[in-house]
Amino acid sequence: MTSFSARRVRADVPQLTRVVNGRTITYLDTASSSLQPRAVIEAMSRYYELRHANVHRGVYQTANEATEAYEGSRASVAGFIHAPGGAQEVVFTKNTTESFNLIAKSWGAANLGPGDVVLLSEMEHHANIVPWFQLRETTGIEVRFIPVSDDYRLDLNHLDELLQGVRLLSITGMSNVLGTKNPLKELASAAHDVGALIAVDGAQSVAHGITNVTELDLDFLTFSAHKMLGPTGIGVLWAREAILDAMPPFLGGGGMIADVRTDGYTPARGVTRFEAGTPPIAEAVGLNAAVRYLEGLGMSDVVAHERDLTDDALTRLELTFDGRVRVIGPLDTVERGGVISLDVEGVHPHDVAQVLDQFGVCVRPGHHCAKPLMRRFGLAATARASFGPYSLKRDTDVLLEALEHTLKMFG
Amino acid sequence: MTSFSARRVRADVPQLTRVVNGRTITYLDTASSSLQPRAVIEAMSRYYELRHANVHRGVYQTANEATEAYEGSRASVAGFIHAPGGAQEVVFTKNTTESFNLIAKSWGAANLGPGDVVLLSEMEHHANIVPWFQLRETTGIEVRFIPVSDDYRLDLNHLDELLQGVRLLSITGMSNVLGTKNPLKELASAAHDVGALIAVDGAQSVAHGITNVTELDLDFLTFSAHKMLGPTGIGVLWAREAILDAMPPFLGGGGMIADVRTDGYTPARGVTRFEAGTPPIAEAVGLNAAVRYLEGLGMSDVVAHERDLTDDALTRLELTFDGRVRVIGPLDTVERGGVISLDVEGVHPHDVAQVLDQFGVCVRPGHHCAKPLMRRFGLAATARASFGPYSLKRDTDVLLEALEHTLKMFG
Amino acid sequence: MSNLEDLYREIILDHYRSPRNRGELPTPPAHRVEGFNPLCGDDVVIYLNVRDGVLEDIKCTGRGCSISQSSCSLMSTAVKGKPLDQVQRTIDTFKELMTGHESSLSQDGERDDERDLRTLGELAALQGVVKFPVRIKCATLAWITLRQGLEELA
Amino acid sequence: MSNLEDLYREIILDHYRSPRNRGELPTPPAHRVEGFNPLCGDDVVIYLNVRDGVLEDIKCTGRGCSISQSSCSLMSTAVKGKPLDQVQRTIDTFKELMTGHESSLSQDGERDDERDLRTLGELAALQGVVKFPVRIKCATLAWITLRQGLEELA
Numbered sequence A, B: 001m002t003s004f005s006a007r008r009v010r011a012d013v014p015q016l017t018r019v020v021n022g023r024t025i026t027y028l029d030t031a032s033s034s035l036q037p038r039a040v041i042e043a044m045s046r047y048y049e050l051r052h053a054n055v056h057r058g059v060y061q062t063a064n065e066a067t068e069a070y071e072g073s074r075a076s077v078a079g080f081i082h083a084p085g086g087a088q089e090v091v092f093t094k095n096t097t098e099s100f101n102l103i104a105k106s107w108g109a110a111n112l113g114p115g116d117v118v119l120l121s122e123m124e125h126h127a128n129i130v131p132w133f134q135l136r137e138t139t140g141i142e143v144r145f146i147p148v149s150d151d152y153r154l155d156l157n158h159l160d161e162l163l164q165g166v167r168l169l170s171i172t173g174m175s176n177v178l179g180t181k182n183p184l185k186e187l188a189s190a191a192h193d194v195g196a197l198i199a200v201d202g203a204q205s206v207a208h209g210i211t212n213v214t215e216l217d218l219d220f221l222t223f224s225a226h227k228m229l230g231p232t233g234i235g236v237l238w239a240r241e242a243i244l245d246a247m248p249p250f251l252g253g254g255g256m257i258a259d260v261r262t263d264g265y266t267p268a269r270g271v272t273r274f275e276a277g278t279p280p281i282a283e284a285v286g287l288n289a290a291v292r293y294l295e296g297l298g299m300s301d302v303v304a305h306e307r308d309l310t311d312d313a314l315t316r317l318e319l320t321f322d323g324r325v326r327v328i329g330p331l332d333t334v335e336r337g338g339v340i341s342l343d344v345e346g347v348h349p350h351d352v353a354q355v356l357d358q359f360g361v362c363v364r365p366g367h368h369c370a371k372p373l374m375r376r377f378g379l380a381a382t383a384r385a386s387f388g389p390y391s392l393k394r395d396t397d398v399l400l401e402a403l404e405h406t407l408k409m410f411g
Numbered sequence C, D: 001m002s003n004l005e006d007l008y009r010e011i012i013l014d015h016y017r018s019p020r021n022r023g024e025l026p027t028p029p030a031h032r033v034e035g036f037n038p039l040c041g042d043d044v045v046i047y048l049n050v051r052d053g054v055l056e057d058i059k060c061t062g063r064g065c066s067i068s069q070s071s072c073s074l075m076s077t078a079v080k081g082k083p084l085d086q087v088q089r090t091i092d093t094f095k096e097l098m099t100g101h102e103s104s105l106s107q108d109g110e111r112d113d114e115r116d117l118r119t120l121g122e123l124a125a126l127q128g129v130v131k132f133p134v135r136i137k138c139a140t141l142a143w144i145t146l147r148q149g150l151e152e153l154a
């Protein structure tokens, strides 16, 4: 950790100075959505103030600037994830969820048929489940799940059997409930061995790890800007150029066509084929600023910092509560990110979050859009605390204080 | 025009003070995308600085504030278009294009079959054409077009015949090429008479007219924030509650479900069924600010102001160029908005726009995503100038000066 | 922390810790109805024994937060053994407390408040919930489910 | 306005106003190939007569902006009557002018510039286009179409 300073990051994030219920905010909900540093907010304001125009097809100066800003963001994102084909492989969507729908409804509908298997895992977010169920309704594919073991990690003992008939393995890089990071390189190679492709849900893993799609040998990657210090309203679908090139269009409209006649249309080539209508331009500018900000921090330092915080929190939770607050997720920090789901004895997660709010502590109660995982562990919900680059051990101090109060109140 | 002052609006829009190629910008591309007043830009910045959090399911204060801001925007939008069922009828999408895809792929796929007719017009934007062509591929519907007359208005002489077998009339409120405003009330009643529904493309008409969906008796309405002084990354689909309630989900993922099991899922009820994944939250805040800003100006004053500008520009174009610059659109301001498509004698629109750029004048060359209309009039492209609430006659002065130079240069 | 104590009144915590009328009734003769809050995953299951226009017995199971579970417990004690028309009035009054409360308070708060308290008895402890809009759904889940059950029986 | 005059050199305007080799050739024997720029709707149609490895005749039609149309006209004069390998070299050099120009300029601009000018003759008038990135596609449309036509013939 040479130059990384969480304190400096914290000073860059305006919302972290906010006072809530008489206390300075303790933001522990980065897994839901991260807070934005000033650089991201200002990049978008400046864009609107100086150079907003619709992209493409414009000839005048601000239209060129807007187009360059938009396409420049594509290139930045491609660099950030080490896309082998560069910007030509980066499609802007509205969020991770749309990215998965795009894969399912374009690639999936064109390539999969009755009996073909899409293999997911029990720890998937609904974004990586429901689109496949929808595809199953229309095409008769089979959707299969890799089980999760009692140690909150994928149970890969029967992977070979599970992979039979699989055309796509679609799996999360990091669970937004457990914090578990999955062995993507091994999974990619196992998928490829049976001739399947691999799609990775990077909503958490891209923001809290180093993602090199070339080295991992992935085929698809999805993620959202708002979970990586960027704005709402924009997500990414990365896919290998050869795969993208062969995919039919998804949404229809302006920008994605080469020609439209009253009797038909011809889709455009390249990534624009998947970007119908006016895209999220200011949001791309904000995403670019977020990527540059994260690169400035250094993702390996971010990972190390968050591991440190997680290690500390796991230890102190155990010491302080002696089992009355149970962590739903791995208890060590091996292949694990800073998401800590809590089951507080005798207190419903909704109540935990409500009491914590009185201390200015932001944690999220609920099923975290991972109901199959909740069912797997017999839970209706958890109260989830999660870290970001701006988090400090001080946040854990307040979390513990508030949890003690909660237990007292409901005890 | 009591309190409306275009000069004051102009002073509110930071980009309009920008200098381009040595001249203050003359922004005449509002039909592509409008510029944002400070109130909109700052509403979003303040949102990110103070209260960003993911919406729904949150219990802590900023999550509540973000949810209230998001849902408050829905209510504002409902009020702006006089939605009879209020906020429950407003779905946030990423743009007009997605809104049309939602109608086609949810309502259309569920309700239309072989032989059913969707009636469009020759002046539609690709956003209201391509989704229907896509639906035709999968369901065998017929897509039919109302012709456009030589006076650049809908040819409704054979409407009765055209309406035979029609289940949906989907038509633009205002052409983004011609400026023509269509008689929506009559069209709605004609559609309903044959038992069809009516969808209106409000991308232009909502920003440059008064839209009362109750009075017009519409069934669907689509529009984009970025064309009405709002941000990129958010659009609207309004539909009557009874229609929305009966529509199957569109994109699948988090937020749009009631339950997900490993063997299936149950969609949620209400508008959230159509909003999969983290929605454009800051964008909804920006849209709300834009709606309030427009309401502050008064839409009838905006319309009057833009009519004034259009009237002046049409007159002066004719006087100055005596036919060498032809207007592709109605020459009067009856049922017409401030979009002026130009055909400059002997000069390609691309070249027109390029020369104009040297004067700081922003106009858009191209087919404006309305290729069937271009073909109808034997044009490959036009150079299009368009007004907004911040436009002044001074803008037309510079436009005329630059056009004179263009003609000289290529003459 | 005053707000919080308004939400988590002692009565509520008591009904949460020791829920009344917890359990199941044999079906038939009892009618079983299930309510579900998709946002937080809470559910309640209610068993109803109605005879001769009287809600003779009611039992609840399910899991959820203190508000949803105590609301179900409080509700069961309020409606058990009551004639159906009175049950219906209690449902209506409770619904008013949850939805109309803030607006009626702003007009002539005291009077409305008193009326609520008179009619609702212990149930009035739940009125602190209206200051926490996201929790209103927790409080009303049991009531919506009860109403649905009665409609199914009608 | 200096930039603008760089883009619209007199030669370009001249070729736009009076395009050379405008028209069609009977097919067969000529080969017809069409190019299309979806962004602006410009198209070019090129007719090619190739015999014994020589591009004996070329004609262009289509519509579009001054850059795309003059580029087609300039191209036709540059390649007409030339052996195919020389045509190919001209295509390559022109492509370099359009894509590599800025980066090579920044290293040793003068030398590259000179080479381009020597090889390209009148075509060099189009080099002002590189300062207007959105117009590069206009300038290259004819060339991409020509290459495609030659590939189809090969």
Ligand SMILES: Cc1ncc(COP(=O)(O)O)c(C=O)c1O
Pocket: A254, A276, A277, A278, A279, B031, B032, B095, B096, B097, B098, B125, B127, B128, B172, B174, B175, B176, B201, B203, B204, B224, B235, B369
């Ligand atoms: C009439 C009309 N419809 C639809 C659209 C598409 O809007 P968007 O690009 O925001 O989806 C536009 C704008 O380009 C338009 O002018």
Ligand SMILES: Cc1ncc(COP(=O)(O)O)c(C=O)c1O
Pocket: A031, A032, A095, A096, A097, A098, A125, A127, A128, A172, A174, A175, A176, A201, A203, A204, A224, A235, A369, B254, B276, B277, B278, B279
């Ligand atoms: C692992 C994972 N996948 C997908 C998503 C969905 O992201 P979004 O809501 O931005 O579409 C999330 C976030 O909620 C997530 O944590």
